[in-house]
Amino acid sequence: MRIGICVAALVLGGWVNAAAELRLFAIPGNTTWIDAKQGPLSENRFIEVIDLENYENGIGPITPSRVVPVPEVDAATDSSLFAFSLNVTRADVVAPTDIELEDGTTVKAGTVLVPRWSSFPRSLEAVQLLRRAGITEIEAMINVAESFPRPPSGDKYNKGLNLTPLGIFERALTDQRLQEGLWHVFDGDPLTHFERIDRVGQDVKQQWILYIDLGRYFPIRLFRLYPSLEEPSRVSAYTFYRGLPGTEKVIAGLSLDDPSVGQLAFPRFTKIASTFPTFVPEASAPVNLEDTIAVAFEPQAYMRYARFDFQTPLDYDLAEMEFLADGFVPEAVYTSNALPLPPATLGRIFWDEQKIGDPNGSRAIVRVQTGVNPEPEVLFRVNKFERSVEWKEEGASITDQRLGSKTFGQEVDLNDEAFNLEAREIFSAALPEDRARVRLTRAEYKALPGNERRHVEPDLEFWSGVQLANNGQLINAPSGRPFIQIEVEFLSENPAAATIISNLRFEYSAPQITDQVFGEIAPAVDVIAGRDTSFVLVLNAGLGAENNGFNRLQVFTPARAEAIEGVEVDLGDGEFLNLERVDDGGEIGAGQFRELYVADDQFVVGFPTIGPAEEDQVRNALVKVRFQGRVIDFRTNFAANVFLDTLGAEAERRFTSSGILALGGNESTLDTLAIFLPQRVEDNDVVDFAATDQLSDRNSLAVIADISAQSENLVTNFKVVPNPFTPNGDDVNDEVVVTFDVQRLLTPKPVYLEIFDLNGRRRRLIERQLSSGGYSQQWDGRDDAGQVVPPGLYLLRISTDADHAGEAQTRIISVAY
Numbered sequence: 001m002r003i004g005i006c007v008a009a010l011v012l013g014g015w016v017n018a019a020a021e022l023r024l025f026a027i028p029g030n031t032t033w034i035d036a037k038q039g040p041l042s043e044n045r046f047i048e049v050i051d052l053e054n055y056e057n058g059i060g061p062i063t064p065s066r067v068v069p070v071p072e073v074d075a076a077t078d079s080s081l082f083a084f085s086l087n088v089t090r091a092d093v094v095a096p097t098d099i100e101l102e103d104g105t106t107v108k109a110g111t112v113l114v115p116r117w118s119s120f121p122r123s124l125e126a127v128q129l130l131r132r133a134g135i136t137e138i139e140a141m142i143n144v145a146e147s148f149p150r151p152p153s154g155d156k157y158n159k160g161l162n163l164t165p166l167g168i169f170e171r172a173l174t175d176q177r178l179q180e181g182l183w184h185v186f187d188g189d190p191l192t193h194f195e196r197i198d199r200v201g202q203d204v205k206q207q208w209i210l211y212i213d214l215g216r217y218f219p220i221r222l223f224r225l226y227p228s229l230e231e232p233s234r235v236s237a238y239t240f241y242r243g244l245p246g247t248e249k250v251i252a253g254l255s256l257d258d259p260s261v262g263q264l265a266f267p268r269f270t271k272i273a274s275t276f277p278t279f280v281p282e283a284s285a286p287v288n289l290e291d292t293i294a295v296a297f298e299p300q301a302y303m304r305y306a307r308f309d310f311q312t313p314l315d316y317d318l319a320e321m322e323f324l325a326d327g328f329v330p331e332a333v334y335t336s337n338a339l340p341l342p343p344a345t346l347g348r349i350f351w352d353e354q355k356i357g358d359p360n361g362s363r364a365i366v367r368v369q370t371g372v373n374p375e376p377e378v379l380f381r382v383n384k385f386e387r388s389v390e391w392k393e394e395g396a397s398i399t400d401q402r403l404g405s406k407t408f409g410q411e412v413d414l415n416d417e418a419f420n421l422e423a424r425e426i427f428s429a430a431l432p433e434d435r436a437r438v439r440l441t442r443a444e445y446k447a448l449p450g451n452e453r454r455h456v457e458p459d460l461e462f463w464s465g466v467q468l469a470n471n472g473q474l475i476n477a478p479s480g481r482p483f484i485q486i487e488v489e490f491l492s493e494n495p496a497a498a499t500i501i502s503n504l505r506f507e508y509s510a511p512q513i514t515d516q517v518f519g520e521i522a523p524a525v526d527v528i529a530g531r532d533t534s535f536v537l538v539l540n541a542g543l544g545a546e547n548n549g550f551n552r553l554q555v556f557t558p559a560r561a562e563a564i565e566g567v568e569v570d571l572g573d574g575e576f577l578n579l580e581r582v583d584d585g586g587e588i589g590a591g592q593f594r595e596l597y598v599a600d601d602q603f604v605v606g607f608p609t610i611g612p613a614e615e616d617q618v619r620n621a622l623v624k625v626r627f628q629g630r631v632i633d634f635r636t637n638f639a640a641n642v643f644l645d646t647l648g649a650e651a652e653r654r655f656t657s658s659g660i661l662a663l664g665g666n667e668s669t670l671d672t673l674a675i676f677l678p679q680r681v682e683d684n685d686v687v688d689f690a691a692t693d694q695l696s697d698r699n700s701l702a703v704i705a706d707i708s709a710q711s712e713n714l715v716t717n718f719k720v721v722p723n724p725f726t727p728n729g730d731d732v733n734d735e736v737v738v739t740f741d742v743q744r745l746l747t748p749k750p751v752y753l754e755i756f757d758l759n760g761r762r763r764r765l766i767e768r769q770l771s772s773g774g775y776s777q778q779w780d781g782r783d784d785a786g787q788v789v790p791p792g793l794y795l796l797r798i799s800t801d802a803d804h805a806g807e808a809q810t811r812i813i814s815v816a817y
Contacts, residue, residue, distance in 0.1 A: 023344075029505065042450070055354070058500045067140070068084065093130070107133070144324075145323040167208025172202060209310070215304070217245060225292070225318065236314050242282045243305025330495075349471070349473070352501070353471075366486070368476070387420075478680075480515060518681065519537060520685060526706055527706065529631055539625075549612065552660065565626040569622070594606045638701040641681065720739075724816045752799050
């Protein structure tokens with residue numbers, strides 16, 4: 001099918017109508033993944049776990065590795081060979097072909113030249129052998145604990161490392177010296193080190209414990225600890241522990257955001273981190289004879305927390321402690337900036353997925369939220385009164401809206417000492433636009449010193465909150481807002497598995513149909529479940545000069561509506577219309593409505609376009625629809641959408657929860673002429689039903705039913721029409737329609753419709769997965785082999801496998817010719 005992007009304009013009955021354009025916002029396209037990405041609040045502690053470069057038009061979780069070029073033999077120096085040797089292989093490096101050596105011997109193809117999980121060679125001869133084998137680059141694992149020096153003086157891989165030493169150290173080892181010494185162990189440079197060696201007249205502490213928090217979980221393949229390369233002095237007794245994922249416990253009162261712990265960039269190493277897990281030993285040596293302590297994990301171990309116990313009273317020296325990762329990180333989140341949009345009706349969202357490794361070992365979750373300002377988070381700082389506040393340090397004047405206060409209606413500076421105790425109350429009582437104006441911006445928060453920053457939380461006042469998005473489905477977030485934010489969460493349960501997201505795009509229609517549309521239904525309480533009831537659904541649509549208006553109403557129901565009884569329109573300017581039903585297939589004229597579609601789960605009515613008032617006046621139009629329907633369960637949430645359909649009556653329509661699909665051509669060559677996006681009707685108090693219709697309401701689209709009269713059977717209201725029927729192909733009573741309700745099923749269960757002849761042979765089986773609701777099923781008189789059954793009497797049986805289903809129900813069906 002071809003997708004028509006431009007929607008045609010059509011004037012109906014003299015009412016206002018305009019064209020809406022269906023547009024597509026795409027990443028990449030309108031922007032790139034890199035440009036759209038929300039930057040970190042702290043460069044000093046940020047770990048980039050999203051791969052923005054290696055997937056065409058897409059993103060995914062990082063796999064901590066790098067490709068290292070093998071040095072050119074002619075250009076190799078001691079320093080370049082030394083730097084090369086600091087890397088560790090991910091896999092065996094093997095000779096791709098036979099290699100003839102100068103002494104006449106041959107290194108056979110497949111020979112391991114550098115074993116997996118080992119250091120790259122440092123000797124010129126070994127590097128020359130790699131080059132002669134045609135190996136110009138080798139994949140290396142990354143040490144995810146390399147952290148110091150942190151920016152701005154350095155750009156290390158992990159800026160989120162936190163270290164906690166426990167021990168009573170010698171007095172000469174001040175906090176500053178302890179920090180500097182530990183930095184050397186995690187700076188990626190084996191030429192720097194942290195000595196624990198006694199000197200004349202000065203004994204040092206050799207027995208102590210170091211807790212390591214990598215900041216997030218990584219798939220660790222290899223742990224290594226080794227001494228200085230110049231004069232190695234090894235750790236002669238130790239135990240290495242791993243923190244178990246899922247056992248973390250919060251230690252109350254401790255937080256890296258606490259200024260007593262240290263600035264955000266440089267936490268002091270005298271505090272325990274705010275969360276710690278249960279630790280289990282992975283390696284222990286009461287007598288260690290190896291300079292390099294190495295613990296390999298096969299398979300990889302997800303690790304964030306580790307503990308190393310130095311258990312020797314003998315001297316030692318620490319050059320580097322390394323945690324080498326191998327595989328995709330288990331969790332990574334991409335968050336976009338607040339992306340600007342014109343006021344628009346949001347449509348469907350799409351993206352492409354690529355699986356790496358086990359398809360069941362990873363997944364990606366896409367979420368969307370919309371907002372009215374460019375900052376989706378509330379950013380807090382500490383003010384001079386040691387209070388956590390979200391307003392600016394300068395320019396935080398606001399109008400006091402507290403009734404009865406001495407400063408009511410006056411401008412108040414929230415940072416004024418005179419209002420210290422009242423500032424929070426004044427801010428909370430202020431108008432929303434005033435609160436938004438004085439809030440901290442992202443740039444202002446980032447410019448604060450680390451010890452003045454406080455927590456960050458989602459903005460649920462001016463933003464919708466993140467909503468789960470389903471590929472190919474409507475965006476479940478409010479339309480008409482000027483900003484949208486995309487979040488993609490990557491989860492990998494297997495280090496070798498990952499999901500890649502690419503070519504994300506979503507539809508939107510601008511200008512918007514209405515500024516907002518609210519709905520309410522009645523009666524909303526004491527409705528008898530399973531019994532046909534007359535309901536009244538009322539909409540209140542706000543229409544400004546920039547809106548297109550709407551001419552279709554789609555109502556989702558728990559069971560098929562038995563009748564659409566009437567449509568009334570109040571345009572808010574003294575013009576009230578009781579629309580007349582028309583059933584022909586032509587255009588809908590002024591003062592008319594038509595029942596366009598009725599199914600088990602919805603109905604759609606059409607009427608002339610209700611647009612904005614003249615002379616740029618805002619119009620609040622009321623639309624009242626009366627229909628016969630029934631509810632099944634104790635609580636039923638009705639839902640509704642409005643559309644603007646601007647094509648002629650000759651186009652075929654398909655009504656879905658994602659919009660109206662307008663089709664042209666014939667059955668073999670159907671073309672998509674247009675897609676009309678829905679605007680969702682939001683719950684709200686619209687009218688006083690007690691005054692207008694003498695009905696009870698709940699100011700929402702929810703109905704609470706009386707289920708006391710429900711039968712014990714899960715399947716009720718079982719009917720067969722017409723009976724008898726004549727499946728002879730003359731288009732008259734060719735099918736029988738079976739209608740029934742399913743009650744008390746919160747999740748889908750199998751429901752069976754079986755047709756038996758009078759000899760007890762089953763001729764037809766229809767199985768459907770159904771939850772609570774009203775349903776219909778056609779039978780065309782054919783058996784499971786597709787043959788028309790002979791005339792006669794047949795037994796229709798309906799049953800379900802659900803617990804407490806009650807007895808199966810049966811009806812006699814007559815087939816005649």
